[in-house]
Amino acid sequence: MEAGVACKLNCPTWVHSERFGRKSTAPIAMHRHRVRVAASPQFPLLSSPNRQRWASFEVSCSSFNNFSASTLETGSVHVPYDEALMLKNKSLEAEQYLNGHSIYLVGLMGSGKTTVGKILSHVLSYSFYDSDALIEQEVDGISVAEIFKCHGESFFRKKETEVLQKLSSKKRLVVSTGGGAVVRDENWDYMQKKGIIVWLDVPLEALAQRIAAVGTHSRPLLHYEHGDPYTKALKRLSYLLEQRGKNYAKANARVSLEEMASKLGCRDVSDLTPTEIAIEALDQIGGYLKEEGGMAIAGL
Numbered sequence: 219m220e221a222g223v224a225c226k227l228n229c230p231t232w233v234h235s236e237r238f239g240r241k242s243t244a245p246i247a248m249h250r251h252r253v254r255v256a257a258s259p260q261f262p263l264l265s266s267p268n269r270q271r272w273a274s275f276e277v278s279c280s281s282f283n284n285f286s287a288s289t290l291e292t293g294s295v296h297v298p299y300d301e302a303l304m305l306k307n308k309s310l311e312a313e314q315y316l317n318g319h320s321i322y323l324v325g326l327m328g329s330g331k332t333t334v335g336k337i338l339s340h341v342l343s344y345s346f347y348d349s350d351a352l353i354e355q356e357v358d359g360i361s362v363a364e365i366f367k368c369h370g371e372s373f374f375r376k377k378e379t380e381v382l383q384k385l386s387s388k389k390r391l392v393v394s395t396g397g398g399a400v401v402r403d404e405n406w407d408y409m410q411k412k413g414i415i416v417w418l419d420v421p422l423e424a425l426a427q428r429i430a431a432v433g434t435h436s437r438p439l440l441h442y443e444h445g446d447p448y449t450k451a452l453k454r455l456s457y458l459l460e461q462r463g464k465n466y467a468k469a470n471a472r473v474s475l476e477e478m479a480s481k482l483g484c485r486d487v488s489d490l491t492p493t494e495i496a497i498e499a500l501d502q503i504g505g506y507l508k509e510e511g512g513m514a515i516a517g518l
Contacts, residue, residue, distance in 0.1 A: 301493040308500040309341040315507035320344070320391040320413035321499075324400050324469055326455055326462075328425045329418040330495060331394040337496040339392040347385060348394045353377045362396075375402065382408040397458065400465035414506070416499055417469035421476050422459060424487045426452035471502035 321338060323331040332348055339346035350362050356377060357365050365374050378399055385393055386408035393413070399405050409415050430447035459466075475487040478498055484490055 298493075301491065301497070305337070305341050305493055305497050305500075308497050308504070309338075312500045312504040312507070313342065315504055316342075316414070318389040320385070320389055320393060321503065322393045322395055322409040322413045322415045323418060323499075324395050324415055324466060325397065325418035325420065326422075326425055326458060326466075327397045328428045328451075329397075329420045330492065331418055333492045334418065334496050334499060335392045335394040337492055338499060341496070342390075342392070344390045344392045345388075346392050346394075349378060349381050349385075349399065350394075350396050352381045353396075356381070378402075379404055379408070386411040386413070388412070398462070400462055400468070406468070414471065414503055415469040416471045416473060416503060417466045418495070418499075419466070419472055419474045419476075421487060422452060422455045424475070425455050427488075429455075471499070471506045473499050473502055 321335075321342075321344070323335050325331055335348075336346050338344065353365065353374065354361060357369070360368070362374065365377075375398065378396055379402055382393075382395070382399065382405050385391060389412050391413075393409075395405075395409075399409075406415075426448050429451040473495060475490060475495065478484075478490055478494070479487045482490070482494070
């Protein structure tokens with residue numbers, strides 16, 4: 219359900235799947251879905267007309283029992299070499315403290331949880347899951363919007379909790395959760411069982427612009443508002459943040475795109491690449507786990 223982060227990555231498969239809706243995947247049977255990523259100072263380099271160096275990540279997928287590995291696809295992902303190297307270095311630092319614990323990404327709709335989650339899963343060699351996609355698969359493959367329409371939000375939330383319960387028994391996962399997953403206390407219990415929770419905090423105006431650019435039809439919670447797509451999105455997002463803000467703030471780590479843009483000298487958060495956001499997420503995760511409380515949760 220992610221609208222996707224404004225991308226500077228040369229990875230059209232990801233961008234297209236994020237902007238035009240999640241593809242349905244085959245029925246899940248929880249097989250182990252392993253991701254192998256060639257990411258080291260020696261990874262292959264690609265040239266470009268402006269002589270910028272790009273690193274090529276070769277991604278291959280196997281499986282996981284009871285769930286298919288969501289929308290992850292086999293293929294190549296290209297990112298600027300310097301970003302790829304920094305990403306790999308940050309992942310090596312974080313792995314010292316992660317101890318195989320899963321990462322659960324939370325945040326409002328359109329915050330880039332799926333896009334960033336795939337990057338994190340690649341570089342950490344974790345399996346990636348989109349909880350909304352798993353719910354769709356469990357309800358005969360119909361979309362989240364159709365589930366809301368036919369069964370109601372309470373039915374969807376129940377399924378969401380069931381999915382998180384199943385995932386909670388596994389380690390080495392990156393999970394992109396639905397925007398409302400933070401509302402139920404039991405969801406927090408499941409996510410924290412073997413995981414670290416990371417909040418992608420994106421300014422509301424930027425979220426509204428992203429969602430308006432790709433359309434609001436796939437976002438059932440926006441159907442209650444009136445006006446043009448941007449106004450509808452901004453109104454609903456403001457209401458949702460008011461309702462959920464305290465829940466998001468309980469996350470173990472926070473990635474503030476506004477603070478990132480200021481630190482990196484960007485004029486706007488849309489200038490940030492998904493890789494830069496993933497690097498910041500790893501930095502925040504590492505910082506949290508280095509603290510005494512984080513280390514205790516990680517079993518260190």
